[in-house]
Amino acid sequence: MSQQTASVPMPTAQELAIARQKQPRRFILSSIGPMTFLLIFTLYSLIPFFWLVVSATKSQADLFGTFGLWFAPNFNLFTNLGQLFTYNNGIFGRWLLNTLLYAGVGSVVGTFLAAMAGYALAKYNFRGRNLIFSVILGSILVPATTLALPLYLMMSKVGLTNTIWAVLLPILVNPFGVYLARIYASASVPDELLEAGRIDGAGEYRIFTTITLRLLAPALVTILLFGFVAIWTNYFLPLVMFSDSSLFPVTVGLQSWNVTASNASANGQTIYNLIVAGALVSAIPLLIGSILLQRFWRGGLGAGAVKG
Amino acid sequence: MVQKAISLEKLPSQTQRTSRRLHSEALAPYLFLLPFVVLFVLFFIAPIIYAIEQSLFRSERSGLGLGAATVSFNGLGNYLDVVHDPSFYSSVGRVLLYGVVQIPVMIILALILALLLDSTVVRLKAFFRVAFFVPFAIPGIIAALLWAFFYQPSFSPIVKAFQALGLPGPDFLGPGTVLWSIANIAVWTYAGYNMLIIFAALQAIPTEIYEAARVDGCTGFRLAWRIKIPLVAPALILTFFFSIVGALQLFAEPQVLSAISNNVSTSYTPVFYSYTTAFSNNNYYYAAALSVVLAVITCIFSFSVLRVTQRQAGV
Numbered sequence: 019m020s021q022q023t024a025s026v027p028m029p030t031a032q033e034l035a036i037a038r039q040k041q042p043r044r045f046i047l048s049s050i051g052p053m054t055f056l057l058i059f060t061l062y063s064l065i066p067f068f069w070l071v072v073s074a075t076k077s078q079a080d081l082f083g084t085f086g087l088w089f090a091p092n093f094n095l096f097t098n099l100g101q102l103f104t105y106n107n108g109i110f111g112r113w114l115l116n117t118l119l120y121a122g123v124g125s126v127v128g129t130f131l132a133a134m135a136g137y138a139l140a141k142y143n144f145r146g147r148n149l150i151f152s153v154i155l156g157s158i159l160v161p162a163t164t165l166a167l168p169l170y171l172m173m174s175k176v177g178l179t180n181t182i183w184a185v186l187l188p189i190l191v192n193p194f195g196v197y198l199a200r201i202y203a204s205a206s207v208p209d210e211l212l213e214a215g216r217i218d219g220a221g222e223y224r225i226f227t228t229i230t231l232r233l234l235a236p237a238l239v240t241i242l243l244f245g246f247v248a249i250w251t252n253y254f255l256p257l258v259m260f261s262d263s264s265l266f267p268v269t270v271g272l273q274s275w276n277v278t279a280s281n282a283s284a285n286g287q288t289i290y291n292l293i294v295a296g297a298l299v300s301a302i303p304l305l306i307g308s309i310l311l312q313r314f315w316r317g318g319l320g321a322g323a324v325k326g
Numbered sequence: 327m328v329q330k331a332i333s334l335e336k337l338p339s340q341t342q343r344t345s346r347r348l349h350s351e352a353l354a355p356y357l358f359l360l361p362f363v364v365l366f367v368l369f370f371i372a373p374i375i376y377a378i379e380q381s382l383f384r385s386e387r388s389g390l391g392l393g394a395a396t397v398s399f400n401g402l403g404n405y406l407d408v409v410h411d412p413s414f415y416s417s418v419g420r421v422l423l424y425g426v427v428q429i430p431v432m433i434i435l436a437l438i439l440a441l442l443l444d445s446t447v448v449r450l451k452a453f454f455r456v457a458f459f460v461p462f463a464i465p466g467i468i469a470a471l472l473w474a475f476f477y478q479p480s481f482s483p484i485v486k487a488f489q490a491l492g493l494p495g496p497d498f499l500g501p502g503t504v505l506w507s508i509a510n511i512a513v514w515t516y517a518g519y520n521m522l523i524i525f526a527a528l529q530a531i532p533t534e535i536y537e538a539a540r541v542d543g544c545t546g547f548r549l550a551w552r553i554k555i556p557l558v559a560p561a562l563i564l565t566f567f568f569s570i571v572g573a574l575q576l577f578a579e580p581q582v583l584s585a586i587s588n589n590v591s592t593s594y595t596p597v598f599y600s601y602t603t604a605f606s607n608n609n610y611y612y613a614a615a616l617s618v619v620l621a622v623i624t625c626i627f628s629f630s631v632l633r634v635t636q637r638q639a640g641v
Contacts (some may be wrong), residue, residue: 053449060454085486131365132362134361139359142355144355145353159628161620161621164575168380169377222350244354253467273467273578276474276585305460
């Protein structure tokens with residue numbers, strides 16, 4: 019119950035104010051159309067995921083042989099999962115851990131760097147402030163995929179391709195995070211509090227860690243989530259950087275299986291049941307996380323949207 | 327009043343400061359920025375400069391293409407080739423056609439959903455919000471793999487349902503349809519996310535505005551059209567802008583579908599084309615030129631969208 023109240027926000031004053039003046043009789047008539055529309059879109063959003071859940075319980079033969087949107091008589095989920103985590107010396111587990119490593123380290127460190135930079139840009143007056151901020155803002159316009167190829171060329175020059183650094187270092191740079199941190203810091207860190215800290219003799223770094231980080235905490239969770247999801251779903255950069263499959267994140271790994279499966283007529287090995295089970299397993303952590311933490315998403319998106 | 331009191335309190339402290347203190351305060355912002363800026367320069371600015379530099383060279387193999395390749399300065403030669411490259415034009419044209427259809431469909435859908443969830447005529451709001459958000463929590467490449475199963479006749483429940491009714495199954499991977507099959511994946515993945523951005527902006531509209539509108543007799547559809555949509559214009563611009571960048575970067579979906587459809591070539595989209603050029607044809611220099619041109623096109627597009635829509639919306 020407490021879980022539910024945490025993830026479902028209370029109706030706003032505005033919602034309540036308007037709801038009060040509405041008559042219940044009109045409500046039913048006028049809501050048929052909108053509710054139908056919402057339900058159709060719900061089906062559209064959920065059916066592919068439902069298919070994935072259903073298909074993960076099927077054997078290779080049933081995947082082809084039975085209707086996709088309902089369960090087959092043989093319940094094969096645990097066989098599939100067992101095969102998934104043992105196939106090819108359990109490389110899928112390795113991919114999952116890699117993804118967790120890249121997304122975990124990348125988002126935590128990246129958020130911390132973005133918080134420091136955003137705070138400096140919001141709360142200090144210094145030469146070059148506007149220039150630095152404009153460059154960072156402008157860099158949001160540069161799509162990440164166009165950077166990946168030159169990054170690969172650079173990394174291969176210094177021999178870093180096919181090492182985790184080739185992905186871990188570039189993903190620490192989160193210009194959008196700096197932009198959000200700056201908005202939050204200028205809105206929620208009062209100058210007076212910083213000044214009070216200085217009078218009490220705290221150094222600038224200590225003020226940052228004890229005052230600013232605490233005040234920014236809700237905002238930083240949002241930046242962290244954005245970063246975590248962005249890295250978890252990142253595909254192009256690791257695809258370009260890694261040829262050693264033991265470094266793959268789960269996204270690149272599953273697509274490599276897909277390519278193998280599509281060419282399966284050549285070597286006779288089909289692993290579609292593993293791809294389906296793997297897709298389900300790699301989608302679930304993010305799904306649970308983002309649904310539980312949905313209110314943080316809303317807060318962050320709101321700030322970006324209103325001031326953007 | 328409160329402001330004034332604080333600023334008066336602040337005065338004495340400022341005069342009491344030692345020079346060491348002032349010094350550290352002056353240095354602090356640079357130190358705070360340093361880690362980010364170093365990484366930003368190394369992994370954001372440097373690749374751009376390096377790509378531009380590399381794009382000015384070309385690699386040539388002497389004789390029969392055996393032996394080591396020699397790298398020579400090519401000036402703007404690669405760019406001239408890009409300008410005359412039919413594969414590049416068709417890939418850019420394809421994503422533009424895709425964007426012209428996919429982006430408005432997705433954003434109008436997201437706007438309608440957000441307005442409905444913000445209105446008073448709808449129940450189960452929390453459930454719908456979660457349901458619409460599910461696709462976004464599925465990584466793009468997984469979504470592409472998932473839909474690929476829906477498009478492949480041997481798996482597709484849609485094709486099987488058609489066949490069960492004695493109808494010919496739809497061809498999702500045909501030459502005329504595969505682009506829209508890709509667009510469907512993007513709509514499915516991002517409509518709910520964009521809905522959330524717009525919804526958050528709707529929730530941020532102050533209650534007083536609704537009070538005023540109600541006094542003036544503005545409700546329902548007119549309230550949405552005259553008050554809500556203009557007020558969430560910045561959020562719409564944001565979603566529009568991200569969608570354009572996304573469309574020009576289209577890669578994972580066509581790459582996945584290229585494995586199961588002959589109608590998706592390896593130069594289907596600009597990013598796919600530069601990827602193939604670099605990693606299948608090993609022509610890094612030409613691929614660098616393609617990347618630079620694509621980045622410039624993206625910047626021009628997103629910048630002009632920002633400009634035009636800002637003027638239109640008056641924000």
